[in-house]
Amino acid sequence: MEGIHQDCTARARFELSDGKSCTVQQNYQEKYNIALKSPGANLLICKERGNKNFYPAELMMITKNQRVTTPQQTGQQSQKTTKECAVLPDVRQRLIVTGKEAVNITEENELLHALGIKVYPEPLILCSMVC
Known part of the structure; x- marks a missing residue:
């Protein structure tokens, strides 16, 4: 995890491969059939392979013995x-x-x-x- 994004899952939008846009909340509902319980919660920013990805905090888990510098x-x-x-x-x-x-x-x-x-x-x- 790199940080906390200023937007929540209900407001943060991104562009899909077909050119349309949707919110993170809509994407999780339509693509994964996951109804987010806290759509007003901020997104977490994670850096993966040089790219920044945004995830709903409620779906993330802290691994055992994970360190915070x-x-x-x-x-x-x-x-x-x-x-x-x-x-x-x-x-x-x-x-x-x-x-x-x-x-x-x-x-x-x-x-x-x-x-x-x-x-x-x-x-x-x-x-x-x-x-």
Whole structure:
């Protein structure tokens, strides 16, 4: 997906191969027998083989683990993501300790011992200064 088109499926028109024109909504009804439920919703712009194609948002699906790059996000989306992903230090430490125990990163782990990796039982506490 490259963006959101300013027109909706009920207004956006394109030319057919026979020279006639129709709206995206009409095309989906006549060609695919799909009655769009949200004809007032904006179209999504997708780039395929160098061409821009426009699709009704209600028919699109986001694939699992699909990524949105930072430039594709609005400033507000980026701020919201940062805020929702922020974790207090005590919560972060508890998550780290829980994960460490879950995957057996301990002093008793024979593989880590054989590799010469020393594991401290407790997290290291460092002093810092906020400027």
